[in-house]
Amino acid sequence: MADQMTGGAMRWARVAGRGMIGLRLDLGDAALAGAVTGAAGVPLPAPRRIETAGARRLAWMSPDELLLFLPAEEVPAMLEAIRAGFGDGFAMAVDLSEARALFRLEGPGAREALAKAAPVDLHPDAFGPGDFRRTRLGQVAAAFAQVGEAPETFELVCFRSLAEHMATWLDTAGAPGAFPGVFARA
Amino acid sequence: MLLLTCPHCGVSAEETEFHPGGEAHLKRFGPGASDDAFAGYMFERANPRGVHFERWRHVFGCGKWFHLARCTASLEVFGAYPADVTAPPEEILAKIRARRPGWEPAPAAKPAAKPEGDA
Ligand SMILES: [Zn+2]
Numbered sequence: 001m002a003d004q005m006t007g008g009a010m011r012w013a014r015v016a017g018r019g020m021i022g023l024r025l026d027l028g029d030a031a032l033a034g035a036v037t038g039a040a041g042v043p044l045p046a047p048r049r050i051e052t053a054g055a056r057r058l059a060w061m062s063p064d065e066l067l068l069f070l071p072a073e074e075v076p077a078m079l080e081a082i083r084a085g086f087g088d089g090f091a092m093a094v095d096l097s098e099a100r101a102l103f104r105l106e107g108p109g110a111r112e113a114l115a116k117a118a119p120v121d122l123h124p125d126a127f128g129p130g131d132f133r134r135t136r137l138g139q140v141a142a143a144f145a146q147v148g149e150a151p152e153t154f155e156l157v158c159f160r161s162l163a164e165h166m167a168t169w170l171d172t173a174g175a176p177g178a179f180p181g182v183f184a185r186a
Numbered sequence: 187m188l189l190l191t192c193p194h195c196g197v198s199a200e201e202t203e204f205h206p207g208g209e210a211h212l213k214r215f216g217p218g219a220s221d222d223a224f225a226g227y228m229f230e231r232a233n234p235r236g237v238h239f240e241r242w243r244h245v246f247g248c249g250k251w252f253h254l255a256r257c258t259a260s261l262e263v264f265g266a267y268p269a270d271v272t273a274p275p276e277e278i279l280a281k282i283r284a285r286r287p288g289w290e291p292a293p294a295a296k297p298a299a300k301p302e303g304d305a
Contacts, residue, residue: 047196062248063194119199135203136246 003167009109010174014167015102015155019075021082022099023066025091035085036093039078040068050132050145057155059132059145067143067157072097101163103156103170105144110154112183113173114144124183138169188256193266195248207241210253211273235259237282237289239274242266255282 004013025032027044037044042058045051045066050059057069070078075095082093105113115122117137127133132145137158144156158166172178188201197203209231215223232238238258243251251269255278256262264285265278274291282289 062250065248119203133197134247135197135199141246 008107008174008176009179010105010107010113010170012103012105012110012170012174014163015104017072018102019070019072019078019095019097020100020102020157021068021070021075021078022094022096023068023082023092024064025066025086025089026064027060027066029089029091032086032089032091035082035087035089035091036066036068039081039085040070042068045132048132049130050147051130052147057145057147059143061134061143067096069102099160100157101160101166103158103166105154105156105170106148107151109174109179110152111146112179112181113170114154114156115182116173116180117169118142118144122183137166140165140169142166188261188263190242190254190263191266192244192247192250193252193268194244194250197244197247199247203244203246205243205245207243207251210239210241213272232292237264237286241269257286 004011023036025036027033033044036058040053040056040058042053042056043051045058045060047060047063050057055071056074059067059069061067068078075097079093079095086093111122111124111127114120114137118133118135120133120135121127127146129146129149132143134141134143136142137156140158140162142156142158144154147153147155156166189198190201190204191198192204212227214227236257236259238256240254240256241251242254243249253267253269253271253274255264255267255274257264262285264281267275267278279291
């Protein structure tokens with residue numbers, strides 16, 4: 001399976017070496033949320049948002065769930081630090097690095113490629129930098145965020161078992177002639 | 187196509203991002219209930235043309251369950267409300283009455299009479 005496509009309106013690449021920690025906690029509990037933000041050094045994201053600090057990102061997954069992206073080698077120490085912060089609190093931190101595959105989409109066509117497959121308003125006024133959305137791409141559960149502006153860059157995760165399907169889909173969606181040009185004309 | 191707003195994460199999306207969970211507020215009768223009561227819980231469903239209460243799950247999003255009041259004829263959505271209630275809240279009923287004057291909720295299901303000798 002291809003792990004990248006270069007040139008054209010959208011370039012994509014599979015991102016390796018990124019760890020992911022799944023977090024379940026009451027986001028309104030200052031002590032529990034503080035355990036995460038303190039250890040990760042990333043602010044708590046608002047609903048449907050992602051926060052970035054250096055090589056780490058913290059995404060809002062649901063009212064009681066966060067997903068922390070960080071360099072893979074930092075995962076064991078981070079898990080230990082967050083769990084220490086949770087103490088006896090009703091919260092959970094789990095290494096989910098192998099659960100999902102991460103893709104990076106870049107270029108003027110990236111936004112439109114996503115818009116073709118997700119039931120999401122991707123107009124730049126409705127979805128911009130720092131916005132994070134769990135949804136579907138075609139029939140596959142996925143989540144994506146805009147992480148860069150010039151050129152427009154998105155990061156996308158889906159379950160690892162579906163990574164090959166996603167790679168094939170990205171190739172098809174990003175092929176020359178596959179862009180209707182809705183956002184480009186706007 | 188239905189346009190739904192998830193009360194948990196605030197996402198508005200069309201129905202394909204969600205999964206329907208069938209009629210809301212079904213009542214399961216406890217141990218000792220009659221076969222009729224259990225059969226009613228298991229198989230009998232309202233199929234109204236008009237106001238209907240349903241369970242939905244934001245399956246491709248935050249993953250949470252919620253309740254929805256909508257019209258099966260016009261697909262108008264009156265509102266969404268939490269999953270952990272056994273009846274629609276007054277605020278939702280008020281919204282429905284405002285849009286459907288004269289409408290009243292169906293009476294709650296009653297357990298069928300127990301067969302004689304049942305403890
Ligand atoms: Zn939701």
